[in-house]
Amino acid sequence: MLTEERQQIILEQLKIxxxxxxxxxxxxxxxxxxxxxxxxxxxxNCHKLLRIHGGAxxxxxxxxxxxxxxxxxxxxxxxxxxxxTAANLVQNHEVIFLDSGTTIQFMIPYLIEHTDLLVITNGxxxxxxxxxxxxxxxxxxxxxxxxxxxxxxSNIIQTLENYHxxxxxxxxxxxxxxxxxxxxxxxxxxxxxxxxxxSNQAYVLSDSSKFSQVSFSRFATLDEVPLITxxxxxxxxxxxxxxxxxxxxx
Amino acid sequence: MLTEERQQIILEQLKIxxxxxxxxxxxxxxxxxxxxxxxxxxxxNCHKLLRIHGGAxxxxxxxxxxxxxxxxxxxxxxxxxxxxTAANLVQNHEVIFLDSGTTIQFMIPYLIEHTDLLVITNGxxxxxxxxxxxxxxxxxxxxxxxxxxxxxxSNIIQTLENYHxxxxxxxxxxxxxxxxxxxxxxxxxxxxxxxxxxSNQAYVLSDSSKFSQVSFSRFATLDEVPLITxxxxxxxxxxxxxxxxxxxxx
DNA sequence: GTTTTTATGATTGATTTTGACCAAAATTGG
DNA sequence: CCAATTTTGGTCAAAATCAATCATAAAAAC
Numbered sequence: 001m002l003t004e005e006r007q008q009i010i011l012e013q014l015k016i017x018x019x020x021x022x023x024x025x026x027x028x029x030x031x032x033x034x035x036x037x038x039x040x041x042x043x044x045n046c047h048k049l050l051r052i053h054g055g056a057x058x059x060x061x062x063x064x065x066x067x068x069x070x071x072x073x074x075x076x077x078x079x080x081x082x083x084x085t086a087a088n089l090v091q092n093h094e095v096i097f098l099d100s101g102t103t104i105q106f107m108i109p110y111l112i113e114h115t116d117l118l119v120i121t122n123g124x125x126x127x128x129x130x131x132x133x134x135x136x137x138x139x140x141x142x143x144x145x146x147x148x149x150x151x152x153x154s155n156i157i158q159t160l161e162n163y164h165x166x167x168x169x170x171x172x173x174x175x176x177x178x179x180x181x182x183x184x185x186x187x188x189x190x191x192x193x194x195x196x197x198x199s200n201q202a203y204v205l206s207d208s209s210k211f212s213q214v215s216f217s218r219f220a221t222l223d224e225v226p227l228i229t230x231x232x233x234x235x236x237x238x239x240x241x242x243x244x245x246x247x248x249x250x
Numbered sequence: 251m252l253t254e255e256r257q258q259i260i261l262e263q264l265k266i267x268x269x270x271x272x273x274x275x276x277x278x279x280x281x282x283x284x285x286x287x288x289x290x291x292x293x294x295n296c297h298k299l300l301r302i303h304g305g306a307x308x309x310x311x312x313x314x315x316x317x318x319x320x321x322x323x324x325x326x327x328x329x330x331x332x333x334x335t336a337a338n339l340v341q342n343h344e345v346i347f348l349d350s351g352t353t354i355q356f357m358i359p360y361l362i363e364h365t366d367l368l369v370i371t372n373g374x375x376x377x378x379x380x381x382x383x384x385x386x387x388x389x390x391x392x393x394x395x396x397x398x399x400x401x402x403x404s405n406i407i408q409t410l411e412n413y414h415x416x417x418x419x420x421x422x423x424x425x426x427x428x429x430x431x432x433x434x435x436x437x438x439x440x441x442x443x444x445x446x447x448x449s450n451q452a453y454v455l456s457d458s459s460k461f462s463q464v465s466f467s468r469f470a471t472l473d474e475v476p477l478i479t480x481x482x483x484x485x486x487x488x489x490x491x492x493x494x495x496x497x498x499x500x
Numbered sequence: 501g502t503t504t505t506t507a508t509g510a511t512t513g514a515t516t517t518t519g520a521c522c523a524a525a526a527t528t529g530g
Numbered sequence: 531c532c533a534a535t536t537t538t539g540g541t542c543a544a545a546a547t548c549a550a551t552c553a554t555a556a557a558a559a560c
Contacts, residue, residue: 131396141391
């Protein structure tokens with residue numbers, strides 16, 4: 001049986017059942033477990049399916065809610081603590097910038113402790129949540145990036161140049177000693193960079209799992225912006241503290 | 251049975267019964283109590299349900315998909331038809347303005363029929379949904395109004411004055427022969443008025459239940475902007491047609 | 501015809517998931 | 531109010547699944 005044939009069968013099964021188990025595919029294709037694993041990997045790489053433990057499911061699952069995938073839920077407790085720690089830094093009457101992204105989202109419930117805040121954010125989902133919590137919110141205009149639902153582009157850059165923040169809270173896709181804070185999208189990086197420049201004090205929020213992860217575009221070095229993260233190992237902590245100011249959420 | 255499968259079953263049950271007991275899930279899934287507990291935990295973490303003693307219930311959150319919220323669900327089929335009719339008016343390569351609000355939201359799934367659209371909207375929830383459907387979207391900057399999640403204020407007014415649209419699609423809180431199209435918030439009315447002025451062609455979308463409802467602030471008279479609505483009674487239809495151009499969605 | 505590349509299946513150890521168990525907490529029913 | 535019951539969160543070991551590696555066989559390139 002040819003590779004194409006097998007993969008066709010997999011996709012057919014997926015159309016019918018929405019979910020397919022790896023073990024059910026073995027008799028259907030006559031291929032080995034290893035081969036089928038590779039097939040699933042390939043198909044996932046071209047976004048034809050989504051791998052799950054034990055098999056695969058359709059990309060556009062019927063029940064999938066785009067807001068928070070299971071993946072986002074992995075470090076949920078860490079993120080909650082980080083969010084609370086960050087929110088505690090805020091003072092009443094301040095103007096703060098909130099980045100897009102789920103890590104930052106966890107700050108929002110704790111922001112209501114403070115009175116008379118004005119929040120500027122480039123994340124539409126975060127904006128929506130801020131509205132739910134009745135926080136004064138302002139959105140700078142911009143192009144909406146589909147994948148991350150963040151506002152980007154020259155328009156928002158121009159807008160932010162006219163603003164000044166008491167504090168800015170930023171997400172990141174990775175941080176490492178050599179590469180600093182990095183993110184895959186250079187347009188988003190530009191906004192993060194500007195938010196740092198326009199604020200009296202900026203912070204990066206990240207759970208410790210992103211330590212030593214490197215992405216394409218750097219928006220700050222570690223010594224430029226302090227990091228708020230959850231408990232690092234003692235080794236990690238001692239290494240990092242030479243390069244940046246760390247606040248560990250407990 | 252795979253993890254995803256079980257969790258889908260749980261969510262299905264939840265959709266049907268609004269509440270589900272842990273013990274009822276055991277025979278339905280064939281999984282152990284422990285496993286189902288973990289499933290409930292996972293699903294709660296991504297806000298798909300709310301755990302309660304002995305089981306789980308639907309999340310009543312404001313973050314729920316707005317399409318399914320109770321208020322929106324009343325005239326859901328009418329709104330779908332209206333949304334489809336309105337979306338059919340759009341041509342490829344056009345720049346269109348979409349108002350905030352749930353009625354307008356129903357246009358979005360039908361917009362993907364058209365290529366190379368640019369959509370400007372003042373509704374952050376609509377913007378989020380447009381991103382899900384991969385539609386080019388631009389948000390004008392502005393203050394976010396908590397209750398309706400619409401962008402308002404002088405900032406967005408200034409921005410919109412510099413733009414021009416091929417078509418604008420607006421929601422309304424009521425329409426009547428004497429009062430025209432009305433909405434409770436004067437700031438939102440100002441934006442609707444401006445969107446009409448800046449577009450080659452504007453439309454108001456409204457299900458027929460809003461006939462003869464009057465709210466505080468008028469943003470257009472009936473003869474200024476055509477109405478897209480669902481089947482009116484013959485009497486209503488004959489009265490209205492003297493004052494405005496009506497498109498009835500079927 | 502030989503070498504290189506590619507695809508496959510088997511094996512390994514690591515990771516994840518699972519079900520059972522138990523003590524603590526919450527709920528129920530007097 | 532207390533006692534009985536149910537539900538819960540945590541830990542644990544077994545089972546399933548996974549990613550990575552390796553050797554072999556087929557196909558392609560030279």
